[in-house]
């Protein structure tokens with residue numbers, strides 16, 4: 001029998017635990033590679049307007065990626081293998097390397113996203129022509145695509161409360177199928193998130209996670225391992241850009257963002273934030289000490305009010321199934337619900353392909369509003385992205401995002417609602433900017449949530465957040481906004497944290513009428529008593 005040689009192409013699956021690519025017949029020789037695709041670090045046309053460019057992986061995301069790769073390489077070296085690193089087009093690189101090591105198979109994971117699927121498709125074609133076997137698995141979701149309903153009928157019946165998994169038997173037949181050549185599912189997933197989650201829960205079971213391999217069977221080669229680029233090297237193309245060309249950002253804004261990310265990168269190099277080891281420790285720490293008392297209504301999650309696992313989940317340095325298993329052990333049901341929510345957006349992205357980038361989105365019903373191009377509203381666009389709209393919750397969120405690449409779900413929702421429903425700017429500008437800024441960017445979660453909160457996604461309620469009322473409810477002491485808005489630091493009046501234009505001399509004029517940022521009840525309260533905070 002010919003010796004099996006498998007080349008493993010790592011994408012957003014930067015882990016050894018629960019990684020099916022490392023589970024093969026014992027005598028298969030394994031080689032692993034990660035490729036920096038220039039498409040992710042070099043400017044590309046933005047989704048929102050022709051004149052602007054964007055960069056898919058911004059400084060914060062690149063910083064975490066480097067940590068995750070350093071850690072994965074070390075783990076592979078400890079197991080007798082290595083992680084090869086290259087910077088080039090993945091298809092050219094893999095086909096060349098496959099020839100060089102005489103690979104009989106190339107294996108990789110599905111990644112939601114149109115471009116990501118196109119690269120996967122090109123590679124499948126090239127390998128088929130070369131007569132090399134290819135194997136594509138799905139490892140990013142909680143529920144495996146082979147286990148969820150496959151037909152419109154199955155989706156429908158499994159949404160019913162009366163549906164009984166044990167009596168159906170439909171899903172058991174598919175339980176052990178692993179191979180999945182295309183990331184597209186066979187039938188349309190339900191457009192409403194709640195229906196999707198109920199159907200998955202009723203119909204499918206979460207597969208048991210796989211252990212990390214103790215050793216990785218490999219053989220010496222003449223292949224150069226390659227260096228992991230430094231953050232400074234990866235940021236070079238970005239820093240060469242002209243003023244305003246990247247999503248309208250000024251050069252000084254880009255330089256500042258890179259400076260902040262470089263500083264954080266150094267600070268985080270000890271713990272290797274985003275890596276597999278960091279993620280597993282974070283999961284245990286959070287579940288043991290904080291999950292039971294986390295107040296998930298907070299805009300401010302600084303004190304462990306949420307898991308902060310979005311970064312390793314986006315990089316694939318932690319498996320959603322491992323998070324699930326630990327959440328079950330600690331009876332943390334809300335965390336499981338959030339993983340299901342994540343699945344909904346990933347499945348939608350896998351299914352919709354390039355449609356998630358359309359202005360009209362994937363609406364439940366046609367969107368009736370008007371959107372302006374951010375170029376036509378460049379002044380307010382700049383105020384929104386730099387955190388100077390005058391509204392503390394939105395401004396704090398954007399400033400936290402710039403400083404860390406992260407802000408809580410509540411804050412992201414408010415920033416998205418404000419841009420699209422108050423400033424009436426095309427939602428895709430916001431999604432492009434978040435893609436560039438977020439450390440935890442994930443195509444499905446980012447583009448899906450943006451569609452959802454701008455009214456062209458799967459939100460049946462078409463929510464419009466009133467940012468002052470939201471702040472009163474979710475940041476009632478104003479602790480969050482004072483942390484990020486230094487102009488509010490020395491102001492004692494609590495009311496000023498919600499309506500600073502009334503209390504802080506020289507405060508910028510808010511970009512929209514403040515009355516639009518209050519619910520009807522809060523508006524009445526303000527009119528009647530002249531203030532919003534009860535203790536003043």
Ligand SMILES: Cc1cc2nc3c(=O)[nH]c(=O)nc-3n(C[C@H](O)[C@H](O)[C@H](O)COP(=O)(O)OP(=O)(O)OC[C@H]3O[C@@H](n4cnc5c(N)ncnc54)[C@H](O)[C@@H]3O)c2cc1C
Pocket residue numbers: 301306307308309310311313314335338339341342343345407408409410412413416434438440441442443445446447449450453
């Ligand atoms: C406009 C907008 C853009 C977003 N972009 C992204 C993105 O690019 N990447 C990303 O991972 N999340 C995104 N989210 C979802 C959410 O804000 C983050 O996942 C969450 O804030 C991460 O914090 P956490 O890990 O502490 O979450 P927890 O509350 O602890 O939740 C656990 C995990 O569940 C998943 N999750 C939770 N909420 C959502 C959600 N609404 N949608 C999808 N997954 C969810 C995440 O993987 C998260 O790590 C976005 C939300 C909005 C409103």
